[in-house]
Every structure is written in C-alpha cells, then in structure tokens.
Amino acid sequence: MSFVHIRDLQPFQFNKKIKVRVCRIWRPKLIGYDDQFGGLQCILVDQMADAIQATVKEIDYDLIGAKIKAGCIYEITHFHSGRSKTSHKVVPHAAHLFFNTRTVFTELSSVYPQIPRHRFYFLDYGQLCTRIDKNEILTDVLGHITAVQPLEEKMVGNGRKEDVRITLWGDTVRAFDFQALEELAPPIITVFTSLKVKQFQVYKCVGKTVLNSSVSTMIFIDPDIQELDTYKMTYDFLSSLC
Structure with a gap:
C-alpha cells in the first residue's frame, strides 16, 4: 500500500496509509465538567506541509494515548476519515481522521524530505x-x-x-x-x-x-x-x- 498525502485524503475513506509528524496533541475537557475529557485530539503534518486533525475517542484514550507523542513521525494505518466539523475547525481540511484500537502507529526515526515540526495557519x-x-x-x-x-x-x-x-x-x-x-x-x-x-x-x-x-x-x-x-x-x- 502506497502512502497518501494529506491533501489527497477525503471524507469517508478507509484502508489508507500516511506518513506524518504529530505536531500537536491535546486533551480537551468537556464543557461544564471539571474532570471529564473528550478523548485526544492531534494535528498531523506531512512532507507537503499540509495538516489534518485526528481524533481518538475517550474510550480508546488509554490505549492510543500511550502510542503517540508530539514531535514524533509515524507511519499510520487502519484508520478512517469523516467530514470535518462545520465550526471551530483547527485546520482548513475537508476531512477529519479517526483513530481507534485497530490503528497501527509505526514510529520512524527519520524521513526525507523532512517533515516540518509545526504547521500553523496565521491570520494577519x-x-x-x-x-x-x-x-x-x-x-x-x-x-x-x-x-x-x-x-x-x-x-x-x-x-x-x-x-x-x-x-x-x-x-x-x-x-x-x-x-x-x-x-x-x-x-x-x-x-x-x-x-x-x-x-x-x-x-x-x-x-x-x-x-x-x-x-x-x-x-x-x-x-x-x-x-x-x-x-x-x-x-x-x-x-x-x-
């Protein structure tokens, strides 16, 4: 299976393989609850400097959260995509990725061309x-x-x-x-x-x-x-x- 660039990912796809850096990870708290979280969110960037958001549900957090960390590069398989949110999007991509207990993360020591450590979308x-x-x-x-x-x-x-x-x-x-x-x-x-x-x-x-x-x-x-x-x-x- 060949790698797919982030810019070519579309909603409602399966059986894709990506090579990305995890440039941001955070655990959003549920609004109105002090001690309850809404899973894990991360921003992925690839060699084309494109970014996409990925989500891990709270029920899968304990397993998936231990497999990935910010700054590292991974080959990722066994995930699916959906349509990105209509509001409060973090990156301007039409698709949104979803990781679960079947998702496979293979850490890579280095890649060429290099993948940037960050991807921001600045507004003047x-x-x-x-x-x-x-x-x-x-x-x-x-x-x-x-x-x-x-x-x-x-x-x-x-x-x-x-x-x-x-x-x-x-x-x-x-x-x-x-x-x-x-x-x-x-x-x-x-x-x-x-x-x-x-x-x-x-x-x-x-x-x-x-x-x-x-x-x-x-x-x-x-x-x-x-x-x-x-x-x-x-x-x-x-x-x-x-």
Whole structure:
C-alpha cells in the first residue's frame, strides 16, 4: 500500500496509509465538567506541509494515548476519515481522521524530505475583523508578548505595533508557565493557536478586536518556523527606528 498525502485524503475513506509528524496533541475537557475529557485530539503534518486533525475517542484514550507523542513521525494505518466539523475547525481540511484500537502507529526515526515540526495557519492583524464571531475555523496568530496580566496575555499582532489582547481561559492559562517568561530576553515571540475572535467595548459600531482561547488553544514560544525569523527581522528593524 502506497502512502497518501494529506491533501489527497477525503471524507469517508478507509484502508489508507500516511506518513506524518504529530505536531500537536491535546486533551480537551468537556464543557461544564471539571474532570471529564473528550478523548485526544492531534494535528498531523506531512512532507507537503499540509495538516489534518485526528481524533481518538475517550474510550480508546488509554490505549492510543500511550502510542503517540508530539514531535514524533509515524507511519499510520487502519484508520478512517469523516467530514470535518462545520465550526471551530483547527485546520482548513475537508476531512477529519479517526483513530481507534485497530490503528497501527509505526514510529520512524527519520524521513526525507523532512517533515516540518509545526504547521500553523496565521491570520494577519488586518484580517482579524473578518473573523469576528465567525467560528467556522479558529485563528492562529504570531506576535511578541508585551505585557502579562492575571489570566491574560497581551501581544503585538504585526509590524504596525497594534496591541491585541488575548484572554486565556481554564486549563490553557493554568498550564502556561508565566514565570519562565522572566528568564527570556525580548522579543518573546509566541504563537497562540485556535483562538476565537471577538469584539470588545463596542460603541457606535466600533470596538476593539480581542482574542479568546478555546479548548484547542496551545501556546508555543519561539517555535522552529520560518515565520519566526521574518518576524524577528521586522521587530529588530522597527526597534532601531524608535
């Protein structure tokens, strides 16, 4: 059986084989329950830099959760695909993968061409307003942290230095190591994933764009991505003008 690229996967397929890196893993809690989870979610990326989301049901978590970890590359077989959600999608793919106890994960030490460690779908600050209260797909942003407040992050959205407030809720903020930020030299370049775009303090149809975390939000500081170098160059250039 030959490998299938992520971009060629369609809903309602079986007997496919993929070669991917697990670039994100999280366990979303069920809304309204403090100690109940909704299985395991992960984002897979392949050599074409395309990404797709995969789900493990809670009943299969104990077995599957021990077989995969973020950052590793696997050959995966014996899974099926379905249609992706109509709202709160993490990646823009029409299909969604489902792993179960029959799914086989074979870890690979290396592959060529290399598979990127991350895959984000960034939205420029100027485009955030197009997603206000529109949650078909969640939003990834890249910026640098300018201030930390209790239960909140404040970051720069782009080179024009508009501040965008990001509010972190629940486990997202509890898992974030705020003290570690004190040991880092600025700029602290950070990726926030899977955010919901809202409007705050609306007056005469004008408000400030804000970002709220979702159950899928993860935070990456100085991730190994090409956009990071570009952002730092822009930051250094703008800083030299101040």
